[in-house]
Amino acid sequence: MNKIKVSIIVCTYNRDDVIGDCLESLQNQTAGKDDFEVLIINNNSTDGTEKICSDFLNKQNNTNFKYFTEKKQGLSFARNRGIRESGGNIISFIDDDAVACKEYADEVINFFSEYKHADALGGKILPEYETGRPAWMSVFLEPIMSVIDLGDKVKEFPKNKFPVGANMIIKKEVFEKTGVFNENLGRTGKNMLGGEEKDLFYRIKNAGGKIYYSPKPWVFHQIPDSRLTKQFVKKQALGIGYSEKIRSLNTGKAEFLKSVLKETAKWFAVLLLFVFYSAGFKFSKAEMIVFFRYWVSKGFFASKL
Structure with missing residues (x-):
């Protein structure tokens, strides 16, 4: 692999309450601006998301930040637009309600520099509950909140488990081999459909790809009380x-x-x-x-x- 450059894709839809925190965490990365780029894909937001992103880009010297509007409604359309617009050879997806650690981009680069045979990576995702973890929540249900913690060591993802969208990283060349996200799957607007991530990682596995977990490129995933009803x-x-x-x-x-x-x-x-x-x-x-x-x-x- 040539010099590693990470394209961090943030797809957003009507999240003006959290998108600012996400972008600020990516602005404060320890990695040099030549080592990563951030692509914001606005999927037709109708709230204040566009203004927040515009103000952020205008006020900051964010030369490695790019902004796009994807008119086709749906998370899979937005993610695929990000892949097409990306200039890096490593593609990272972070949800708009996630906050990345400041070493995030550096840790992604370090991982793929060491594990050159890896095709994809899922990082640790820690929950940040608005008012605390509810009594009914168990370790068996936390994955529905995009929480992943497989420990403090690098390992291959267990069978029937895979990274999730709040923090998943894939070599760009993998998309050329296995295809991109299935646009018949995934969320569209406010519906709760999914399956596009599982579909992609199953294709990667079936093609013999290696999918790893690492605790180091971690993010906080903000979980408001409204998602715990x-x-x-x-x-x-x-x-x-x-x-x-x-x-x-x-x-x-x-x-x-x-x-x-x-x-x-x-x-x-x-x-x-x-x-x-x-x-x-x-x-x-x-x-x-x-x-x-x-x-x-x-x-x-x-x-x-």
Whole structure:
């Protein structure tokens, strides 16, 4: 690989409450401006996001920051626009509600300098709850809040696990081999569909790609109280289930059958967790584990949402 340059892509839609924190963290990187660029992809925001980004770019000497508007609505469209506009050979995606550590770009460069055979990387994602972690939250549900912590050592991602959008990094050449994000999957506006990340990483794995975890390029993921209501979790769980149905059907009947079997098997694990938490008098955790799996299954087997 030639000299490593990181393109950090921040896709945003109506997040004027948090996008400023994200951009400020990327402005304060220890890496030199020649080593990374930041691409802001505004996906038709209707709030104050555009003004915040414009003011940020005008007031600061951010020569390595670029701003684009993607008219096609949908996160996958926005991410693919970022890939097309990028000038780096390493592509990093950070959510607009994430705050990167100041060594983020340097740590990405250090990783791919050492692990030259790696194709993709997922960094540690730590939660920053607005008013504290709710009693019903468990380590088994935190991943739905884009929380990933696999420890303090570099390792390959375990089977059936993969990086998530708040902090995922991929070699640009990988997209040329396996394709970009599936634009039939992923969030569009305020809907809660997804699956585009899982779809991409499955393609990378099936092509023999190596996907790693590293704790060093870490981010905080801001989690407001509005995302911790039962109604929000229900909407997200339904979207997760329905998106997995679409993803697996698009892949083929065998993949869909595999997903059906996996969804069924997960109920056995859920029942064990229900007993475990109930025995420890952690009833809110036990209840939410069951509700969440029920909503995912309902979404998976629904004809439409």
